[in-house]
Amino acid sequence: MDTAVQAKQKHPKGLWVLFGTEMWERFNFYGMRALLTLFLVNALLIKEADAAIIYGGFLALCYLTPLLGGFIADKYIGNRNAILTGGTLMAIGQLFLFFSASTFSTNLGGAKTLMWLGLFVIIFGNGFFKPNISSMVGSLYPKQEKSKLDSAFTIFYMGINIGAFLGQFICPYLGDVKDASGVRDVFAFKWGFLAASIAMLIGTTTFLILKNKYVVTPEGRPIGGLPKNNTSEDFEEGETQTAKFSGKNMGIASVLFVALFFVFRYILVSEFGFSSVEMGQLIKGIIYPFIYAAGISLAFLIMSSAETKVERDRIWVIYIVSFFIIFFWAAFEQAGSSLTFIADNQTDRNIFGWNMPPSMVQIFNGLFVVLLALPFSLLWDKLRAKGKEPVSPMKQAIGLGLIALSYLIIAYNVKDLGNTGLLAIKWLMLLYLIQTMGELCLSPIGLSLVGKLAPKRFASLLYGVFFISNAAGYALAGSLGSIIPATGDKFVKAEKLGVNLQDVLDKKVTLTPEQVALFEKEQLPVANTTFAGVEINNLFEFFMVFVVLCGVAAIILAILSPRLKKMMHGLN
Secondary structure (H helix, E strand, O other), rough: HHHHHHHHHHHHHHHHHHHHHHHHHHHHHHHHHHHEEEEEEEOOOOHHHHHHHHHHHHHHHHHHHHHHHHHHHHHHHHHHHHHHHHHHHHHHHHHHHHHHHHHOOHHHHHHHHHHHHHHHHHHHHHHHHHHHHHHHHHHHHHHHHHHHHHHHHHHHHHHHHHHHHHHHHHHHHOOOOOOOOEEOOOOOOOOHHHHHHHHHHHHHHHHHHHHHHHOOOOOOOEOOHHHOOOOOHHOOOOOOOOOOHHHHHHHHHHHHHHHHHHHHHHHHHOOOOOOOOOOHHHHHHHHHHHHHHHHHHHHHHHHHOOOOHHHHHHHHHHHHHHHHHHHHHHHHHHHHHHHEEEHHOOOOOOOEEEOOOOOHHOOHHHHHHHHHHHHHHHHHHHHHHOOOOOOOOHHHHHHEEEHHHHHHHHHHHOOOOOOOOOHHHHHHHHHHHHHHHHHHHHHHHHHHHHHHHOHHHHHHHHHHHHHHHHHHHHHHHHHHHHOOOHHHHHHHHHHHOOOOOHHHHHHHHHHOOOHHHHHHHOOOOOOOEOOOOOOEEHHHHHHHHHHHHHHHHHHHHHHHHHHHHHHHHOOO
């Protein structure tokens, strides 16, 4: 009897198979991401600005293709085949990057072609892999144990972060190599890409070998097989087993998509047509509008196929939560842009006599996730046992509140730094600790929420909508990161040119045409940045933008939580 109860309380072994598969995939993805822009600039001789745009466009598309992969899996090939297809494509894409990094010195044009090919193959591989592995986790549990999903997804999320942490350490260790005098070995990049490819092959092979034995329902039926083999047991009682979209609604969704594409294009680049061929404008004016328009038109299409009030209400909860997640990622993803610039230019990075590289400061996030994921999982279990577990949207409001708090602390610590003072690294470490706690309240809980609320017939499509909200957050993160005011290094550079930068920003002095040209060459600002028409004069005001955005979002979501709980119709 005790053994049976104990077995019931344990997570199924299939969770650990999916955990391992996802861990190796994240090793591959984050390892490659760490090297990509350095490789583009140093080996393929692409300008830094263009490399940043390629990187941003690549990430955005990686969060758009899950819609296509989710649709094909739900309708035709099933989750298992989609994961195997995605894993294989990503391994091949990394090999294209390996060959690009092996041939650039003899054939630069060919190496660039291989790079583009590699990125597009990885983007499509990611689209097949990402939504389908998440949607399988929920199917491992019987209906009466769906409450375990929050802790299951937290464990799954730990796998993601162990993989990311290892990838961000090993791929740069092999691929970003400098000699004693600080000269980079541009021929080493290929080994980082090869390590990423091998990691993906290990993950895909593990899944191929173990899926039939462990990735099964509690009754022993295979999970994620061909949709045509699904039985009524795979669905909620009375739920239709295939998604049906009427021709009329598909037509409306298509028209909506085209109209919204041009609306967003005009908002982002101030033009409907395609006169600009500059790379930044092309990606900002094509990929971002595509993401926003696709998300809204797909959301309409799914809702048009909802059959009951319960289904409609639950889908609305997914949409509302996805909207608030945009603000979380917009603030959280400053790690790779504005927070890295501050770590580089205005932070004392000395730890026990060792000067930490600025790009490594964000590794604290991965480290804290690995340390805290299990305690958070146990915390939700303990609160659930006492009947005090917060409803999922409230957990996400707490996550947004924590990220607002992290920026409030950093804002007050940069307030009196002036133009040349240095921030102690302990404050960035504290920021990443608080943000990681916020992330653990929000991100795995969001995945779990979709798993609980999504009707089975378009579960992967709804994961696609959830991932699009992440992509929209990354786009907003880029826009917000670009309003960072001048950091200490800029004032030092201006001083060397014989100019007081603060006087220029305060409009106390007017630069000569020669000085303006020098400022442009040295990438120095001639005016303060603005946000929503408000001038950003210093780092304190910059960080307060995130405090206000996330703080207001947290309060609104907390107020909405009781209403959203009702709309979830009995699911928590």
